[in-house]
Amino acid sequence: MQELPKNWQKAYWISRVILAVAFLLAGMYLSYRILLPSNKFLYLYSNPASIQNNLSATPQKNNLPLLYATTIDDFSRISSRIFLKNNDANFDPSGKISVRKSYQAFFYPQGEDITVPLEQSGFNTEDGKLISSPEAVYVLAGNQKFPLDNPITFESLGYDWNKVFPLDEETLSQYEKGKLLNIRSPHPDGTIFRTIDTNKYFYISNGEKREIKGSQELIASYTKDKSIISVSEKSLSDYQICSLKKTGFFFISYSCPINASSLMEYPGKNYEFSAETKSSQVQYINDIQIEFERDITWKNIRSSLSLIKSRIILKYSKK
Amino acid sequence: MKIFSDKNLIVLLSKLSGDFLVLFMLAYGAILLAEAILPGIVSNRLSMITLTLILSGTLVLSAHLAKKSKIDMPAEKNITAKKSAHFWMLLVFATTIIILSLFGFSIWEIALTTVISLTIIFYAKKEFTQDI
Numbered sequence: 001m002q003e004l005p006k007n008w009q010k011a012y013w014i015s016r017v018i019l020a021v022a023f024l025l026a027g028m029y030l031s032y033r034i035l036l037p038s039n040k041f042l043y044l045y046s047n048p049a050s051i052q053n054n055l056s057a058t059p060q061k062n063n064l065p066l067l068y069a070t071t072i073d074d075f076s077r078i079s080s081r082i083f084l085k086n087n088d089a090n091f092d093p094s095g096k097i098s099v100r101k102s103y104q105a106f107f108y109p110q111g112e113d114i115t116v117p118l119e120q121s122g123f124n125t126e127d128g129k130l131i132s133s134p135e136a137v138y139v140l141a142g143n144q145k146f147p148l149d150n151p152i153t154f155e156s157l158g159y160d161w162n163k164v165f166p167l168d169e170e171t172l173s174q175y176e177k178g179k180l181l182n183i184r185s186p187h188p189d190g191t192i193f194r195t196i197d198t199n200k201y202f203y204i205s206n207g208e209k210r211e212i213k214g215s216q217e218l219i220a221s222y223t224k225d226k227s228i229i230s231v232s233e234k235s236l237s238d239y240q241i242c243s244l245k246k247t248g249f250f251f252i253s254y255s256c257p258i259n260a261s262s263l264m265e266y267p268g269k270n271y272e273f274s275a276e277t278k279s280s281q282v283q284y285i286n287d288i289q290i291e292f293e294r295d296i297t298w299k300n301i302r303s304s305l306s307l308i309k310s311r312i313i314l315k316y317s318k319k
Numbered sequence: 320m321k322i323f324s325d326k327n328l329i330v331l332l333s334k335l336s337g338d339f340l341v342l343f344m345l346a347y348g349a350i351l352l353a354e355a356i357l358p359g360i361v362s363n364r365l366s367m368i369t370l371t372l373i374l375s376g377t378l379v380l381s382a383h384l385a386k387k388s389k390i391d392m393p394a395e396k397n398i399t400a401k402k403s404a405h406f407w408m409l410l411v412f413a414t415t416i417i418i419l420s421l422f423g424f425s426i427w428e429i430a431l432t433t434v435i436s437l438t439i440i441f442y443a444k445k446e447f448t449q450d451i
Contacts, residue, residue: 004327004330004331004334005327008327008330008331011331012331012334012335015331015335016335016338019335019338019339019342020342023342023346026346027346030361030364030365033364033365034360034361034364037363037364308357308360311357312356312357315357315422316422
């Protein structure tokens with residue numbers, strides 16, 4: 001190879017070292033992204049029907065919908081950023097964002113208590129049961145069978161594999177096929193939630209959770225042959241709140257960091273975000289971006305490595 | 320500009336682009352191997368199209384700079400031996416990726432892929448080990 005003069009050789013070696021360091025840093029950054037991955041979510045207020053929206057929205061009276069992020073992983077930090085339409089100066093940044101964690105269906109408003117056994121309640125006795133065919137696992141609700149799209153969805157919904165009952169094709173065909181349930185789907189009607197901290201039982205029906213109150217026999221009439229989903233009653237009132245702060249220079253946004261470590265202890269796959277601001281402010285908001293992040297700790301790295309290991313075993317194990 | 324017409328600068332850039340290419344190809348190979356072991360482990364976080372474009376761009380740039388700097392190819396005595404070593408390294412890499420990607424396929428698909436791969440390897444070896 002053509003030789004360089006001595007002074008140029010020095011420049012070449014310095015450049016080589018810089019190149020090697022740059023590759024090393026890039027490798028470290030990639031490892032960080034693999035071992036401590038973040039999850040990003042978006043909701044466009046200006047276009048609620050956009051396919052880019054990966055936050056589920058439930059409309060509220062104050063124009064600001066409740067937003068649900070779905071993730072099965074644990075995260076230490078949540079950062080929310082609000083971007084305005086045309087950097088609008090009329091936006092009032094005094095608002096707050098609050099977040100709590102559980103299952104979306106457990107956040108439903110509480111309805112009347114149930115005090116009669118299932119047979120006398122008027123509910124469909126099969127609702128909430130898990131059945132299977134050789135091809136799929138279904139949840140029964142309203143004479144329909146709702147197939148679950150994969151085992152991750154099954155487990156993220158908190159279901160128990162021991163409560164899945166295989167049915168023959170003839171019995172299965174009696175149920176109309178409902179829409180596919182994915183990881184973002186809330187639990188269907190007939191689901192039973194049990195609070196691990198207060199030992200209460202709730203029945204999901206028509207967008208409400210209703211507490212089952214009565215004797216053990218009465219409760220057993222609802223829970224028999226069903227997968228009971230564990231939740232925490234404390235999680236309903238444990239809101240983590242942050243205040244909006246202006247950030248950015250050219251592209252102004254309002255950010256709001258939340259420490260989510262305390263939410264890790266609660267069962268559930270859904271984080272419910274609500275904005276506490278005047279309803280008139282929604283007209284200025286273009287979108288909200290939410291990022292879930294992990295702290296760099298050995299515990300998090302070990303858990304990530306263990307997840308990678310189990311995915312490799314799952315891929316190469318005999319089917 | 321005068322600085323870009325400097326022969327030494329072009330030689331320096333040519334050498335650096337070669338170094339970058341080697342490092343990038345090693346990283347790209349490692350990423351491909353990781354993807355073969357667990358699909359999505361890298362591509363879920365990093366665009367493989369972007370990486371491929373960077374690799375292609377570097378190849379073109381490197382070739383252009385080498386031509387411009389008129390770097391003489393060394394008259395290596397044992398170039399055939401070197402090519403043979405490169406061939407075996409590439410063979411190990413390709414075989415690993417092919418084997419990993421065959422998991423889950425039926426026996427007939429595996430047999431067909433193996434026969435095609437062996438044929439390609441046979442002709443590749445002939446090309447690689449041929450004297451210039």
